[in-house]
Amino acid sequence: MEERKKIASTEGAAEDISIVYCIDISGSMLDRRLDAVKQTILSQIQDMAKNHPNRKVGLVTFSDDVDIIGDGTVKKDLVKSQ
DSSP, X not given: OHHHHHHHHHTTGGGGOEEEEEEEOSGGXXXXXXXXXXXXXXXXXXXXXXXOTTOEEEEEEESSSEEEEETSXXXXXXXXXX
């Protein structure tokens, strides 16, 4: 009985998670590497939109600087390297 309660209390938990993609956009990712990352993330986002519409997605890119794009609802933040 205790195991059943535990399973029942966590069933909806996976729906409310946030996913943050951290993407290296430096020179080492040129050529096909960055394109492969983009395609993979696009596929995952499309799948989440269809199967888990309540999940939130954020984006952080980095090279010399870090660009915190967030979920696209507010202006992005730029963190400069020193």
